[in-house]
Amino acid sequence: MAEVEETLKRIEAHKGVIGTIVVNAEGIPIRTNLDNSTAVQYAGLLRHLTMLARSTVRDIDPQNDLIVLRIRTKKYEIMVAPENGFLLIVIQNPCE
């Protein structure tokens, strides 16, 4: 538990990282360093996208599974990973 906490802290402190969100199985952000409304918005929107991506990957090969979904946008990069029903989201601006 503490290790994961430390890792998340390090990620948050890393250069260019705008924010991290940990979303639980019900879609509620349980840990974030962004403001609540933004976190809820990200959580809600990315949840569906991740499920769809995961469904796509597994439809092609059921023995495969999605590890990370990376969305590179003009302004920054959003990284989403589904794991054990939870969702981990990191937003980073790599060009800084």
Added chain:
Amino acid sequence: MRKGSNVQKVPKPTKASSKKKDEEEGVDTGDGWDEWSHGKALTKPADQLELTEAELKEEITRILTANNPHAPQNIVRYSFKERSYKPTSVVDQMAVHFVLEGSLLHQDSDEARRLRAKEEDGGEVEEAGEEDRPDSVASKTDKKEPKLTNQFNFSERASQTLNNPLRERSCQTEPPPRSIFSATANQWEIYDVYVEELQKQEKNKEKQKAIPSKKDNEKSKKKMMLMETQGDDFTKVGKASKIFERMVNQNTFDDIAQDFKYFEDASDEFRDQEGTLLPLWKFQYDKAKRLSVTALCWNNKYQDLFAVGMGSYDFSKQGRGMLVFYSLKNSAFPEYIYPTNSGVLCLHIHEQHSHLIAVGFYDGCVAVYNLKEEGLEPVYKSTAKTGKHTDPVWQVRLENKTEMMGPHRMCLVPATPLLHNCFVSICTIKCKFNGMLDASCPQLVVQRLTFHKQIDYLFLVGTEEGKIHKCSKTYSSQFLETYNAHSMAVDAVKWNPFHPKVFISCSSDWTVKIWDHTINTPMFTFDLNAAVGDVSWSPYSSTVFAAVTTDGTVHVFDLNINKYEAICQQSVVAKKKTKLTHIEFNPIYPIIIVGDDRGYVTSLKLSPNLRKKPKAKKGQELPKGPEVEIAKMEKLLSLLREPEQNAV
């Protein structure tokens, strides 16, 4: 004739009143206007016959008869006999004054009998009614006469009652709560369900087999349940967070990652056989800032993982140490951190079981760490009981054995002239000391040791005095050969990975020497203008090696290209005072890691010129494999040997 007259006096007593009465009557009923004045005055009707007094006094006789005054006196009837009207003499004189129909019935009449019957029944009912109602009802029904329906006078009578107004009443319960459920049945969901089923079945099979250990299973299950019900646990995203850290680092150091993978210095073509080192990631750990890197080792299985031993070469000040593992994928933070009590001086990762690391400490301890286990303690640590050394351990090596389950040897080189053969069993990680090779020379301070790759029993020992001894495990008391290698302590001795006869040594006397172990004098000697900290052969070529010096430069040599000079000499540290302590080549990637005495580890990429392979002649296939390397080396050596022989 009677006239209607208002009689105000006392009513007439009888009909036998005389005419007087009439007169009286008349007189009585005389004057109307005198009514008031004379109460008893006679009133006269207006139309009264006025008679004279004489006439008034006349007596008229009235006879009272029983005749009906109203009866007609002269009824004439036609008689058919005489054919004329004849007056009837007798007329009925009955006058009916009052008729009242009575309700009396003759007692023998039918109706009377009926009534009597009814009366009797009614009477009986009334008498016995008070005693027993139901009985009476029964009796009533028994004695009841059959209903007589009158065929002639039967009349149907019907009446319609008021219809009650209809009222509708209804009741509605609350609808059951509804929830919308939707699901998809994709191929992978079906697959998941099947996999779960399989697992369940397997578990059942196992349960059936392992019945005595049921209790343990239950206990472990309970523990598992407790763990699962801890709710919003971050540990569930543990793996993902690790991956993310690496991704974030990759994004930040994107250019370094790209260089590492793809960059090949194009200017090498113009550089006339010299090469460069491109600095890549720099690894440092906050808590290890004051320690210097004392050992480096790449992991064979996961070639992006390497181990760094931290300690101190300052023998007057010895503090704590650290064993840190880094991965190239994450340069910001180590993967594994093991703090130690005393400074680490050497380490070695097992070539096959790459999760086992042997570490030698300054205080003479030897420890074996298992990366797969959680916890910061080594799985084995030598203590005073198990034969801990009294002097710092300079070299540790974990060897393979052909049998996997058999004990593996770990050889330790302490500063004192002892060589321990330690058997480490992989299953139990118990360390037994088995056989002590005693180097007989008492003043020998062993510092470096290296085992031959193919010839198992042969090994080289470098000493603090500068000599190198060739020894064999079988001959425990004598050296096979001694080389007067250096004037100062030998810092590193390494066999060539390809050529079986060649080894290299370096020392603080600024030199690096290459030897053929059959010949007592070095084949090559290089002077590097500074104390050489470490030297290492490259894994891809038998003629390439690199050395690091205390002035912060890395020297890369390729004997195939240039036998006298380095083809690359590059300073890799920012501050000039940092000394480079160790260098290691990565087994597959063209990078080297260099450790310095500030606790930094720098990774550098070798430019193409430093990695040259022999050019193929036209038409020939490019020969590959270690034989080529051996041949290359052999060629070099033969060149050297001939002139020597010639010289001799």
